[in-house]
Amino acid sequence: MSQVTRLTTPLRDQDVEQLRIGQKVLLNGVVYTARDAAHKRLMDLIQAGKALPIEIKGQVIYYVGPSPAKPGRPIGSAGPTTSYRMDAYAPKLMELGLKGMIGKGKRAPEVIQAMVRHKAVYFGATGGAGALLARSVLEAEIVAYEDLGPEAIRRLVVKDLPLMVVNDVLGHDLYEEGVRRYARG
Amino acid sequence: MREISAQRVTEVVSQLFMEANTDLGEDVLRALQKAREQEESPAAREVLEEILENARIAKEEQVPMCQDTGLAVVFVELGQDVHLTGGYLYEAIQEGVRRGYKQGYLRKSACHPFSRINTGDNTPAIIHLDLVPGDRLRILAVPKGGGSENMSRVMMLTPSVGKAGIMDYVVERVKESSSNPCPPVIVGVGIGGTFEKAAILAKRALLRPLGSPNPDPELNQMESELLKRINDLGIGPQGYGGRTTALGVFIEMVPCHIASLPVAVNLQCHASRHKEAII
Numbered sequence: 001m002s003q004v005t006r007l008t009t010p011l012r013d014q015d016v017e018q019l020r021i022g023q024k025v026l027l028n029g030v031v032y033t034a035r036d037a038a039h040k041r042l043m044d045l046i047q048a049g050k051a052l053p054i055e056i057k058g059q060v061i062y063y064v065g066p067s068p069a070k071p072g073r074p075i076g077s078a079g080p081t082t083s084y085r086m087d088a089y090a091p092k093l094m095e096l097g098l099k100g101m102i103g104k105g106k107r108a109p110e111v112i113q114a115m116v117r118h119k120a121v122y123f124g125a126t127g128g129a130g131a132l133l134a135r136s137v138l139e140a141e142i143v144a145y146e147d148l149g150p151e152a153i154r155r156l157v158v159k160d161l162p163l164m165v166v167n168d169v170l171g172h173d174l175y176e177e178g179v180r181r182y183a184r185g
Numbered sequence: 186m187r188e189i190s191a192q193r194v195t196e197v198v199s200q201l202f203m204e205a206n207t208d209l210g211e212d213v214l215r216a217l218q219k220a221r222e223q224e225e226s227p228a229a230r231e232v233l234e235e236i237l238e239n240a241r242i243a244k245e246e247q248v249p250m251c252q253d254t255g256l257a258v259v260f261v262e263l264g265q266d267v268h269l270t271g272g273y274l275y276e277a278i279q280e281g282v283r284r285g286y287k288q289g290y291l292r293k294s295a296c297h298p299f300s301r302i303n304t305g306d307n308t309p310a311i312i313h314l315d316l317v318p319g320d321r322l323r324i325l326a327v328p329k330g331g332g333s334e335n336m337s338r339v340m341m342l343t344p345s346v347g348k349a350g351i352m353d354y355v356v357e358r359v360k361e362s363s364s365n366p367c368p369p370v371i372v373g374v375g376i377g378g379t380f381e382k383a384a385i386l387a388k389r390a391l392l393r394p395l396g397s398p399n400p401d402p403e404l405n406q407m408e409s410e411l412l413k414r415i416n417d418l419g420i421g422p423q424g425y426g427g428r429t430t431a432l433g434v435f436i437e438m439v440p441c442h443i444a445s446l447p448v449a450v451n452l453q454c455h456a457s458r459h460k461e462a463i464i
Contacts, residue, residue, distance in 0.1 A: 022228060037301060064252065065252060065292065067248075067249050067252045067292040068291075069290070077243075077248055077249040077250070077251060079253075081331075081332065082331075082335070082365050104332075104423065105332075105363070105364045106363055106424070124364075124425070126232050126235045126236065126239075126423055127251075127367035127423060128236060128239070128250065128330075128367045128456040129236055129238075129239040129250075130239070130253075131239050131242040131243040131249065131251075132238055132242055133239075149293070149303050150252075150292050150294075162235065164425065166425075174228075175363060175424045178226070178419075178421065178424070178425045178427075179419045179424065180419070181426050182225070182426045182427050182428060183418060183419030184417040185417050
């Protein structure tokens with residue numbers, strides 16, 4: 001790819017404003033994992049007006065349920081899960097300051113609109129490349145919901161996690177625009 | 186009668202699931218390499234490069250190529266002259282899944298449909314058993330991921346839509362699925378039978394090696410046409426846009442009811458995992 005951008009979390013408005021769809025990003029720093037069941041619990045806490053077990057402001061959530069770590073390794077295979085299942089929860093988290101989401105697959109229009117409104121981005125990681133992506137994970141520690149097993153919230157420290165900008169703060173969608181360029185007939 | 190011990194079945198099943206999850210088949214690797222050479226989209230080439238590198242790491246380090254190590258689907262062909270000793274066939278298979286997923290550090294993805302509480306050992310496996318002539322036992326282990334399975338459908342079409350209607354339905358299914366099933370995908374199509382038969386045919390179709398022709402010339406032609414139409418959608422690897430949306434389309438067909446035209450589309454992500462053994 002022509003342009004590679006290195007970013008470190010937590011992300012500020014100016015970090016995400018410069019990103020455009022199709023841009024390759026190598027992400028560094030702390031990233032939190034959460035998927036279906038963990039999102040449900042976070043939402044229940046928000047609705048009850050209680051504190052969340054993780055800091056959301058400026059953070060990035062990775063939709064992943066890793067496989068078990070082999071002895072001596074921080075994490076097992078760790079590729080993205082399909083993101084649409086988190087669409088119902090994502091706008092609320094962006095309202096609270098979430099700056100980035102990592103997953104795979106299309107987001108709902110209201111999620112894309114929320115990214116524009118709250119200055120956040122959606123990154124694609126390559127689905128089915130879990131062994132490769134795990135190499136970028138230096139540390140992994142369960143910080144909440146251990147009972148959920150692979151779905152527990154983990155605090156990851158990542159180095160040069162390879163990502164693609166799929167939705168940017170201007171409301172663009174790589175899945176729409178990239179496909180239009182290569183469709184025939 | 187030839188005797189096979191239940192313990193042997195357990196060992197083989199366990200080994201097959203570990204191998205399937207770490208060792209991508211040569212046919213898939215070749216198809217991915219060819220796609221990378223032919224891709225016009227830079228983002229697509231980048232993704233294909235990552236997928237190939239991932240397969241190399243998974244094999245070398247013996248880690249699963251994808252964290253979604255699937256529900257455990259097992260196709261069994263049991264020769265009718267085989268006598269199983271020291272246990273029951275189904276339980277021997279379930280025990281093999283239990284052991285393989287534990288020893289191989291594979292993710293346990295089976296849960297209760299309502300409470301979503303994990304069963305803890307990736308059982309129950311989904312077992313399809315066929316009785317066949319002979320004294321051998323053939324076992325195919327197929328870890329099936331959730332992302333591509335969620336995009337699969339069974340449809341009872343009206344017979345009047347004919348072959349053209351079937352093809353439109355298959356193409357539309359891949360189009361609607363877009364980036365969700367982790368393209369480049371393999372498309373399994375089951376035509377005919379009943380509601381459930383079509384689905385099993387579609388799943389079984391996915392086991393054919395990429396690049397192998399359909400023995401039925403009419404279906405072979407249909408597969409080529411479908412592959413072209415699907416790749417013309419432009420979805421591309423991971424849905425970022427590109428020429429490679431599918432690596433292959435496989436059809437299996439049997440007769441159906443005079444009033445029906447069942448069609449099943451089972452999508453398979455690029456991590457097309459299946460290993461077999463004959464005991």
